[in-house]
Amino acid sequence: MTSRLEETFYGQDFISVNQIKDRETVDELFDSAYEMEQAVAAHEVGDVLAGHAIPIIFYQPSTRTALSFLYAAKRLGAYSEAMHDMTFSSAAKGESLPDSIRAIQNVTSASAIVLRHPDDNSSQEAAYYADVPIINAGSGKREHPTQALLDLLTIHARRETLDNLKIALVGDLLYGRTVKSLALLLSRAGQNNQFTFVSAPQLRLPNEFLADLPNGTQFSQTENIQDALDADVLYMTRTQREWFEKEGKLDEYEELRAKLMLTKEMAQQMPEDSVIMHPLPRQEELRYGVDENPRAAYFDQMKYGLYMRMAILKAILVKG
Amino acid sequence: MTSRLEETFYGQDFISVNQIKDRETVDELFDSAYEMEQAVAAHEVGDVLAGHAIPIIFYQPSTRTALSFLYAAKRLGAYSEAMHDMTFSSAAKGESLPDSIRAIQNVTSASAIVLRHPDDNSSQEAAYYADVPIINAGSGKREHPTQALLDLLTIHARRETLDNLKIALVGDLLYGRTVKSLALLLSRAGQNNQFTFVSAPQLRLPNEFLADLPNGTQFSQTENIQDALDADVLYMTRTQREWFEKEGKLDEYEELRAKLMLTKEMAQQMPEDSVIMHPLPRQEELRYGVDENPRAAYFDQMKYGLYMRMAILKAILVKG
Amino acid sequence: MTSRLEETFYGQDFISVNQIKDRETVDELFDSAYEMEQAVAAHEVGDVLAGHAIPIIFYQPSTRTALSFLYAAKRLGAYSEAMHDMTFSSAAKGESLPDSIRAIQNVTSASAIVLRHPDDNSSQEAAYYADVPIINAGSGKREHPTQALLDLLTIHARRETLDNLKIALVGDLLYGRTVKSLALLLSRAGQNNQFTFVSAPQLRLPNEFLADLPNGTQFSQTENIQDALDADVLYMTRTQREWFEKEGKLDEYEELRAKLMLTKEMAQQMPEDSVIMHPLPRQEELRYGVDENPRAAYFDQMKYGLYMRMAILKAILVKG
Numbered sequence: 001m002t003s004r005l006e007e008t009f010y011g012q013d014f015i016s017v018n019q020i021k022d023r024e025t026v027d028e029l030f031d032s033a034y035e036m037e038q039a040v041a042a043h044e045v046g047d048v049l050a051g052h053a054i055p056i057i058f059y060q061p062s063t064r065t066a067l068s069f070l071y072a073a074k075r076l077g078a079y080s081e082a083m084h085d086m087t088f089s090s091a092a093k094g095e096s097l098p099d100s101i102r103a104i105q106n107v108t109s110a111s112a113i114v115l116r117h118p119d120d121n122s123s124q125e126a127a128y129y130a131d132v133p134i135i136n137a138g139s140g141k142r143e144h145p146t147q148a149l150l151d152l153l154t155i156h157a158r159r160e161t162l163d164n165l166k167i168a169l170v171g172d173l174l175y176g177r178t179v180k181s182l183a184l185l186l187s188r189a190g191q192n193n194q195f196t197f198v199s200a201p202q203l204r205l206p207n208e209f210l211a212d213l214p215n216g217t218q219f220s221q222t223e224n225i226q227d228a229l230d231a232d233v234l235y236m237t238r239t240q241r242e243w244f245e246k247e248g249k250l251d252e253y254e255e256l257r258a259k260l261m262l263t264k265e266m267a268q269q270m271p272e273d274s275v276i277m278h279p280l281p282r283q284e285e286l287r288y289g290v291d292e293n294p295r296a297a298y299f300d301q302m303k304y305g306l307y308m309r310m311a312i313l314k315a316i317l318v319k320g
Numbered sequence: 321m322t323s324r325l326e327e328t329f330y331g332q333d334f335i336s337v338n339q340i341k342d343r344e345t346v347d348e349l350f351d352s353a354y355e356m357e358q359a360v361a362a363h364e365v366g367d368v369l370a371g372h373a374i375p376i377i378f379y380q381p382s383t384r385t386a387l388s389f390l391y392a393a394k395r396l397g398a399y400s401e402a403m404h405d406m407t408f409s410s411a412a413k414g415e416s417l418p419d420s421i422r423a424i425q426n427v428t429s430a431s432a433i434v435l436r437h438p439d440d441n442s443s444q445e446a447a448y449y450a451d452v453p454i455i456n457a458g459s460g461k462r463e464h465p466t467q468a469l470l471d472l473l474t475i476h477a478r479r480e481t482l483d484n485l486k487i488a489l490v491g492d493l494l495y496g497r498t499v500k501s502l503a504l505l506l507s508r509a510g511q512n513n514q515f516t517f518v519s520a521p522q523l524r525l526p527n528e529f530l531a532d533l534p535n536g537t538q539f540s541q542t543e544n545i546q547d548a549l550d551a552d553v554l555y556m557t558r559t560q561r562e563w564f565e566k567e568g569k570l571d572e573y574e575e576l577r578a579k580l581m582l583t584k585e586m587a588q589q590m591p592e593d594s595v596i597m598h599p600l601p602r603q604e605e606l607r608y609g610v611d612e613n614p615r616a617a618y619f620d621q622m623k624y625g626l627y628m629r630m631a632i633l634k635a636i637l638v639k640g
Numbered sequence: 641m642t643s644r645l646e647e648t649f650y651g652q653d654f655i656s657v658n659q660i661k662d663r664e665t666v667d668e669l670f671d672s673a674y675e676m677e678q679a680v681a682a683h684e685v686g687d688v689l690a691g692h693a694i695p696i697i698f699y700q701p702s703t704r705t706a707l708s709f710l711y712a713a714k715r716l717g718a719y720s721e722a723m724h725d726m727t728f729s730s731a732a733k734g735e736s737l738p739d740s741i742r743a744i745q746n747v748t749s750a751s752a753i754v755l756r757h758p759d760d761n762s763s764q765e766a767a768y769y770a771d772v773p774i775i776n777a778g779s780g781k782r783e784h785p786t787q788a789l790l791d792l793l794t795i796h797a798r799r800e801t802l803d804n805l806k807i808a809l810v811g812d813l814l815y816g817r818t819v820k821s822l823a824l825l826l827s828r829a830g831q832n833n834q835f836t837f838v839s840a841p842q843l844r845l846p847n848e849f850l851a852d853l854p855n856g857t858q859f860s861q862t863e864n865i866q867d868a869l870d871a872d873v874l875y876m877t878r879t880q881r882e883w884f885e886k887e888g889k890l891d892e893y894e895e896l897r898a899k900l901m902l903t904k905e906m907a908q909q910m911p912e913d914s915v916i917m918h919p920l921p922r923q924e925e926l927r928y929g930v931d932e933n934p935r936a937a938y939f940d941q942m943k944y945g946l947y948m949r950m951a952i953l954k955a956i957l958v959k960g
């Protein structure tokens with residue numbers, strides 16, 4: 001019998017969280033990721049992807065995400081290499097994405113390609129031209145599906161559930177792709193969760209995004225993190241100074257972001273079993289002393305990223 | 321009995337297509353490359369180069385060529401690493417090529433070194449100082465021997481012969497090393513082929529190069545690709561705008577390059593079993609619709625590059 | 641019984657040569673390094689670090705040191721990747737070293753991290769935040785402990801002793817970390833050695849460094865390399881033009897560095913079994929013809945670097 005995991009992933013591109021239709025798929029990914037955790041801890045030398053090549057190409061540098069995929073591929077036995085900044089390469093001579101994708105696919109005889117790119121539709125475009133699965137490692141302003149899954153895994157590892165949670169998403173919700181991918185995925189995979197979206201009014205989630213949330217999703221919006229300290233999951237992101245600078249509104253920035261910072265004292269007020277997350281890198285939104293709070297899970301997120309990406313690569317390339 | 325392949329390659333530098341003296345050597349390389357193709361398709365984990373280190377150092381960035389060698393080395397079991405831009409490294413502090421070559425050889429305990437460099441005599445210089453084989457991955461304006469071999473393999477894979485062919489080489493023939501290496505190799509390895517050199521008058525093959533072609537090589541020259549549409553192999557390259565810009569002749573450029581572009585309609589007029597090639601990256605010389613033509617082989621070239629480089633690395637490092 | 645090597649290295653950070661307390665530890669490292677030399681020569685495929693990840697992160701580019709660690713890790717079976725210039729990555733967005741270290745540790749599930757950084761206390765800081773051993777691949781102006789050990793191994797391989805030697809250290813002693821690490825280590829591990837420190841008066845070893853040498857260390861200082869040609873080990877380094885340029889004293893520079901250059905003739909006057917060393921890259925301090933002198937050991941140093949780093953990685957990560 002074909003598993004939901006196999007149906008969703010095997011031989012497929014992974015471009016959007018929307019490809020994950022149900023909780024069963026998520027649970028099967030979790031099971032696989034927890035197995036990966038055991039294998040990594042035991043220093044097992046994986047070979048399920050032996051003989052497969054998985055090039056990793058980034059048009060936006062991100063050391064941590066590139067390394068996460070690279071070591072995930074290596075630990076499963078694949079040949080892999082991270083091109084940390086493709087804008088230095090032939091691309092700089094004006095080569096199109098479709099040509100670069102096909103070139104890298106063929107010179108490596110790739111089984112799958114991991115792509116990060118600033119354009120919203122980059123992964124779709126790459127998938128149209130590639131003969132092998134494209135894995136979206138972050139595209140444009142909206143999608144970062146593997147990050148959403150590792151975030152979900154972190155929540156599950158800490159709380160043992162994806163249901164009946166209060167989730168607060170804080171920071172730059174307008175431009176941030178991480179929070180959007182997470183909200184979409186959790187609203188689909190979990191049940192009876194309540195979202196609080198915390199941001200400056202200028203950086204709220206766009207209305208067209210809110211319209212895409214499943215019917216019946218419970219959410220509220222606020223400008224002040226103080227309103228969200230009862231959350232079970234507090235997901236922090238940075239508010240980009242650049243936006244206010246460009247608009248000539250740096251005064252507003254200083255004032256607004258003060259309402260979006262988490263202090264040591266605020267963290268201590270949160271429910272005891274709550275979880276503080278952040279995709280990192282951070283600026284100053286997590287104040288001195290939060291790191292030492294046991295609720296802080298942002299360094300754990302990166303561990304779960306490795307296990308989840310191992311699970312995803314295996315699901316795409318290994319049948320059954 | 322020593323094979324021609326072993327005699328030519330084992331333990332040797334590979335710097336110039338001139339090292340390949342006869343068709344037998346080429347045929348033995350082809351046999352090996354076709355075996356590599358099978359191994360790659362079967363996801364075999366090669367180990368003939370296990371325990372060997374093959375550093376790849378590029379003083380001119382070329383993602384695709386570097387990755388081709390890197391995955392060739394990895395797929396044979398070697399330890400390898402691509403230094404995609406050595407001009408960022410110690411070289412920038414003014415280190416000489418002989419010092420850098422010996423440093424990289426010794427810190428890795430290399431079995432061979434792959435080198436790309438803008439100077440014509442860079443590979444010879446490196447080979448003089450190195451204790452291990454140097455493999456030329458493109459040097460200066462004239463030599464790119466592994467590209468010539470992969471081009472030859474592509475022709476052979478499509479046409480099952482290297483003889484009695486009409487070959488048209490199009491574009492910047494003055495500065496392009498790819499076309500020179502290919503013309504030299506094919507004029508030696510094949511029989512009774514006819515070359516047409518298609519370029520702007522300013523960018524013709526230099527006379528000293530034509531003098532190096534074997535006696536009796538049949539060739540003609542033209543400025544217009546229309547004269548070459550009866551070719552069995554149409555090898556396109558780009559004409560560099562930079563040259564005309566530097567000379568203050570951009571008007572001429574626009575006019576000339578129009579005669580060096582292949583349109584969808586022109587491609588359809590070519591013989592049915594003809595092959596359209598290009599080393600990529602391309603600019604606008606392959607017009608809309610050529611990609612879909614079954615004669616187009618330029619993405620296949622890159623596949624054959626992987627197999628050919630695997631065959632070359634093995635021939636240099638494994639006896640017999 | 642626990643070996644001295646295990647006591648000193650297993651599960652520990654390696655930040656300073658001061659961690660090596662005695663000759664026994666050095667001898668055990670040498671034994672291990674000579675075994676590595678045999679294994680490398682035999683193209684053995686190591687697996688003692690199979691399943692372990694060792695990311696290599698450099699905030700100061702150094703191709704040769706990064707590659708040395710990279711191939712050391714690979715040859716022992718570890719997963720590894722060299723980030724040759726972290727200043728291009730998230731660090732450029734202002735991420736702190738503690739955050740970057742924990743991120744890279746967790747996304748790779750590292751067993752150890754190799755770090756080069758311009759700050760003197762960078763390795764200590766990283767070690768404070770990391771859960772796994774930090775290996776200092778060069779920090780600030782003072783410490784480069786793995787270089788000191790490979791230098792010692794080179795001396796031992798050539799002279800079969802670390803005692804009763806005349807050692808001359810030449811060049812920029814004020815800013816150079818290599819010479820300081822070597823002098824400290826040899827004054828501790830060897831017996832009855834005599835040091836000559838040869839430098840411009842402006843670039844002498846600082847007094848606080850001299851005070852750190854063990855009691856009874858015999859040394860003299862001079863400005864002229866002619867006074868040191870009776871050395872058993874002549875350790876050359878470059879004198880940095882930048883320092884004199886910054887001070888507006890380029891005239892002095894030309895004059896002073898003439899006294900710090902080794903000519904072919906001077907090298908020939910040295911004792912027959914003496915050893916000429918240099919950490920490379922070099923400028924003009926080794927004049928024409930010295931390379932061909934059998935006393936020259938600077939390319940050998942890099943070979944011993946590979947073996948020594950293999951020995952160090954194994955000592956830190958493998959018990960017993």
